[in-house]
Amino acid sequence: MASSKINSAHGNSHKLSDLHKKVRIVGKIRGLLESEAKSTDGSSSPWISVQKSSDCVTILCKDQTSSSSKDYKLDYCYEQHQDIPEIFSREVKPLVSRIFDGFNASVIAYGARGSGKTHTIQGSCEKPGLAALAMAEILSSCEETGRVVKISCYEVYHDHVYDLLERKEQEVLVWEDRGRIQLKGLSQVHVKSISEFNRLYFNEYDQYKPSQKIVNEIVRRSHKGLIIYVFSRDKDSNISVVGKLNFVDLAGYEDTKRMSIDIPQLLEIPRINKSLYAVENVVRALNANERHVPFRDTKLTRMLQDSIGGASQALMITCLNPTFCQDSIHVISWASRSFQAANLTCQDSAKKAKSSAMIMGLSSPPASRAQSLSASMKNLGGSLYYSGGKKTTNMPHGMKERNVLPVVRPTLKSSQESTTLSTAKSMEVLTLDEERCLQSVTNTKEPFTPKQDLCTQDDVEFNRKPMTDLEGREVENSPADLERSPPISAKLREIANALKAFSTPIPLSIKTPNPDNIRNNHVCKDLIESLTPGVPVDLRVDEWESAKAGTPGETFKTHSCGLKKSLVQEYLKFLNSASKEELKEIKGIGEKRANYILEFREESPEPFKNLEDLKEIGLSSKQINGIMRQIAGQLFS
Ligand SMILES: Nc1ncnc2c1ncn2[C@@H]1O[C@H](COP(=O)(O)OP(=O)(O)OP(=O)(O)O)[C@@H](O)[C@H]1O
Structure with missing residues (x-):
């Protein structure tokens, strides 16, 4: 039964066993370019060949550097003559139908540079890629049913997310709200026709340059994504749902070790590869059914969290160059490992199901x-x-x-x-805001921009009002408020006291660094002993740095730096350990953010390791700096 087909219309591409897989992994060998066709005399390239069997394909690659051959298994592989419409009807159409039921799905193109990722996902007006074909399918269905369709386009560059449809100073913030990924600041544009979509997707999307100009545009490589949202309402039950279909055109994989590349690329490529490894890790963990899936490693994986995990289905298209490409070998070997991880998981669960059925003496009937x-x-x-x-x-x-x-x-x-x-998170039910959006769009038929600010009132307050005292309370608070929460006050006061020790004339015992320790590059933990008792602040100053800093000015700078680090560490320690009530006493942390923090702590015991991590709870760099400035400023008030 494991191999019985669930959708005969789509050939052998989807089987019942595929439903266990979170991510289906297929290959696509790009068509030959004119120049390649000339050099290979029009014959199919000899370095890669495909053998198809009933439940998977084997791709044979000849490594022309070592003259060795290796085979890799994938769910399926589309060859040069099989073009985008075929991939669409076999692979993407089944995902589209799930979107109408409120599920999420993702289609991700991965491959070496020039392997045809953009051609596959985006294509052009004349030769539409998978995204445009999906959009045409969705729009034609929505015309009949009155569903509302919107799109968002984004770019992820160096782990920063930028809106591609609306020029903004601010980058897009990615955070999670009760299992739903919120993209704060990413515009959603209501699309009613394919021509509207083409204008947005092929013109504005391509012409857009994010406000944060990158010095060397030539080497700028990034991941690009399109999200299609379908808002539906079930007439009988009056339930409103939104399904999302994500298309991601990943930046090309390139191995820096083998390349003679210039300096800007040397900086660029490892960053891109790091983000590609993060996607690889997520896909592999999902297919291996691992308990921990490292979604939080990058913004992109975080953005995809509710569209490739849980009940969502995802398709990974491994794009392959038709002529020899060492980077394609890396790509396909990774893809094959993920495919095999999924297969092992499927076999494992099939065995478990069989043995439990045997123990029970019967297999469960559908009812x-x-x-x-x-x-x-x-x-x-x-x-x-x-x-x-x-x-x-x-x-x-x-x-x-x-x-x-x-x-x-x-x-x-x-x-x-x-x-x-x-563990499913993908099928979303509209929040009150979205419900209003849907009603407004349905009623007015006007282009619609949904409410982007998804903060709670507390969080909004933080954005509006200046922060005040160190104990997380506004000065103008009511007397009742002022009486709240001694624990957090005490904790922060402790930190403040410890740090004040450095700005007061309390004698400090300063030990001269031991030259032996300096040579061994040891960290001196007792360089400065605070005389304030019982304060658990580890004021580390690197002894070597300290010794290097010769002039009083340099010494002061080094010590100040150490103090700054300690203050940050204490604040992070607090976020990693404080109770919800304590957290809520901090300016900028309302009910919602306090809940996020507690959820993060459930996933990992110390989720906040540096200030950047605070962006995970929806704080911008500006807000984080504001908080730290306030805490530091309080020391001298
Ligand atoms: N199936 C195909 N048939 C013919 N030409 C193709 C096909 N796929 C891609 N090409 C061509 O190959 C070239 C590279 O394709 P594309 O830009 O899609 O690659 P890419 O993987 O997105 O590259 P990069 O990693 O640089 O973003 C383009 O000129 C494109 O038109």
């Missing part, structure tokens, strides 16, 4: 499976949806909302379905 699914949903707190303007939830008090699948749609039929669904 009982559906029942157990609904039971497991109940265990998860039942359905949570926004219906007819009224929020309905059966969730027991204290249950984590982010793990709850809003509406039961038992499309996954395996022994694993409850676990798969329990």
Whole structure:
């Protein structure tokens, strides 16, 4: 049964076993360019060949540097003569139909430079790629059903996200709200026709240059993404859902070791490769069914979190050069490892399912499976949806909302379905804001820009009002407010006291660095002993740095730097350990951010390792600097 087809219209591309896979991995060998056709005499390139079998393909690559051959397995591989419309109808069309049901999906093109990623995803007006074909399909269906379609386009450059449809000073912030990824500051544009889409996608998208100009545009390489949102409402139940289809054209993989490249590229390529490894790691972890999926490693993987994990389905297209390309070997070997990880997982779960059926003496009939699914949903707190303007939830008090699948749609039929669904995050139910958006769009038929600010009132307050005292309270707060939370006050006061020790004439015991230690480059932990008792601040100053700093000015600078680091460390330590109530006492942290922080801490015990990590909770660089300045300023008030 594992190999029975679920969609005969799509040939052998989708099988029941594929439903276990989070990410389906296919190859696409690019068509020959004119120049390549001339040099290879028009014959198909000899370095790569494909053998197809019923459930996978084997790609044979001849490494022309070592004259060795190696074979790699993938779910499928499209050869040179198989073009984009074929990939669309076999691979992407089944994902499109799920979007209408409120699921999310992703199509990601990965490959060496010049392997045809942009051609595959974006294409051109004349030869549309997968994204444009999907859009045409979605729009034609939405015309009949009255669904609303919007798009966002973005670029990820050096782990910063920029809006490609609307010029903005601010980069896009990526954060998570109860299992949903929020892209704060990314515009969504209502699209009603394919010509509108083409104008946006092929003209504005391509002409756009982010406001943060990069010095050397020639070497600028980035990941580009398109998100298609489909807003639907079920007439019978009045449930409103939004499904997202992501298309990502990743920057090309290039191995720096083998290349004679200039300095700007030397800086650029490792960064790009690092972000590609992050995508690889996520896909491999998902297919291997690992407990921890490193979504949080980069902005891009974070952005895709609700569209390739959980109940979402993803397609990874490994683009391959038709002429010999060492980088394509790296790409395909990675793709093959991810494919095999998925297969091992599938075999494993099939074995487990078989053995548990044997233990029970029968295999579950579909009805009982559906029942157990609904039971497991109940265990998860039942359905949570926004219906007819009224929020309905059966969730027991204290249950984590982010793990709850809003509406039961038992499309996954395996022994694993409850676990798969329990981690599903993709199917989204509209929030109140989005509900209003949908109504407004449906009623007015006008281009619509949704409310972008998804902060809670507390968070908004932070953006508007100046921060005040060190204890996280506004000066003008009510007396009742002023009496709140001694623990946080005490903790921050401790830090402040420790640091004040450096700005007061309290005698400090300064030890001269031991020359032996300097030679061994040891870190001196007791260079400065604060006489304020019981203050757990580790005021480390690198002894070597300290010794190097000869003049009083240099010494002062070095020590100040150490103090700054200590203050930051203490603040991060606080965020990594404080209770929710304590966190909420800090300016800029409202109910929502406090919840994020606690959720992050559940995923990893010390999620905040440096100030950059605070962007994960939706703080901008400016806000982070503001907080630190305020804390430091309080020391002298
Ligand atoms: N299937 C195809 N048939 C013919 N030509 C193709 C095909 N795919 C891509 N090309 C051509 O190959 C060249 C490189 O393609 P493309 O720009 O899509 O590669 P890429 O992988 O996106 O490159 P980069 O990594 O630099 O972004 C382009 O000139 C494109 O028109």
